[in-house]
Amino acid sequence: MYVNQETLKQFEAAREQCVLCRLIDGNIPADPLFSNEQISLFKEIRPKVNGQLYITTHTHYPLLAYVPYEVTTQLFGCIPQIVEELRKQVACTGVDVLIVAGGVAGQTVGHVKIDVYPRDPSDGVYDFMIKPTVATERKDMLANNLTIMLRNHARRNGIKPIISKKDVPGAIYQDNHCAVLCPEKGVTKGHLIIKSKVNNNVEEWSTEHAAHMLYVASFASTALFEGLGAQGTTILLRSGQSDRQGSCKVHVIARFPDDDCEITPLTGNKDNRLNKMSITFKKERSVFDDLASLI
Numbered sequence: 191m192y193v194n195q196e197t198l199k200q201f202e203a204a205r206e207q208c209v210l211c212r213l214i215d216g217n218i219p220a221d222p223l224f225s226n227e228q229i230s231l232f233k234e235i236r237p238k239v240n241g242q243l244y245i246t247t248h249t250h251y252p253l254l255a256y257v258p259y260e261v262t263t264q265l266f267g268c269i270p271q272i273v274e275e276l277r278k279q280v281a282c283t284g285v286d287v288l289i290v291a292g293g294v295a296g297q298t299v300g301h302v303k304i305d306v307y308p309r310d311p312s313d314g315v316y317d318f319m320i321k322p323t324v325a326t327e328r329k330d331m332l333a334n335n336l337t338i339m340l341r342n343h344a345r346r347n348g349i350k351p352i353i354s355k356k357d358v359p360g361a362i363y364q365d366n367h368c369a370v371l372c373p374e375k376g377v378t379k380g381h382l383i384i385k386s387k388v389n390n391n392v393e394e395w396s397t398e399h400a401a402h403m404l405y406v407a408s409f410a411s412t413a414l415f416e417g418l419g420a421q422g423t424t425i426l427l428r429s430g431q432s433d434r435q436g437s438c439k440v441h442v443i444a445r446f447p448d449d450d451c452e453i454t455p456l457t458g459n460k461d462n463r464l465n466k467m468s469i470t471f472k473k474e475r476s477v478f479d480d481l482a483s484l485i
């Protein structure tokens with residue numbers, strides 16, 4: 191979403207009241223695990239599991255849809271390196287990445303935040319996929335909107351048109367890197383699943399692939415807001431053995447009041463011992479260059 195200077199000023203006016211901005215500005219003491227000009231990683235002070243951390247932007251963006259492409263690429267692109275680092279530092283069999291938007295999805299801070307949970311199947315943090323009982327509505331419209339959004343995104347950023355390589359049957363959107371599926375039954379009336387076509391080990395994803403996967407998730411979230419009137423969305427990347435279905439997926443779930451789709455975390459206060467992390471952003475070929483080469 192294009193953000194003009196006036197809107198940016200409004201976002202910045204919220205800094206004083208925002209706990210994440212206060213952390214970033216040094217008004218609340220904090221020692222980031224990693225920080226560069228755009229993003230920081232912080233250790234969760236009331237963790238549900240050992241090793242829980244979050245990633246946030248230095249600019250106050252209330253929603254993912256407002257974050258510019260260059261910043262989103264860093265925000266999402268660091269995830270594989272964090273997953274790899276957590277698997278070295280913490281005993282875990284998988285890592286979940288959670289992005290919530292809207293109060294009904296559990297968003298408590300009006301500033302983009304990505305929560306990262308090292309997991310093992312018995313930790314009882316939450317079991318989010320327990321009730322896949324509802325049929326997703328208006329699939330054709332979601333498919334249409336998602337394709338248009340990604341095409342516009344390519345155009346806006348001066349990149350060549352996206353060409354979909356259609357090798358996954360039934361996908362509502364696909365390109366060279368991922369396929370978006372609409373399961374027969376979901377946990378709410380809007381539940382989409384994004385699968386990587388490249389690799390199921392998140393820690394082996396390139397910066398660009400990770401960024402693209404979550405970029406598509408972000409647009410899928412917008413499609414659910416606009417198309418189904420969702421009042422919130424939950425984006426959940428499950429990797430490793432935290433997923434009972436056993437493979438890497440990004441779930442994008444439309445949220446509604448009383449949707450009976452609760453994350454039920456344990457109360458926190460586990461130890462959280464984490465060492466500093468080193469994140470590097472290599473300049474890579476844009477995924478859209480690869481997509482354009484399919485023309």
Ligand SMILES: [Zn+2]
Pocket residue numbers: 204205208209210211212249250251300301
């Ligand atoms: Zn803020």
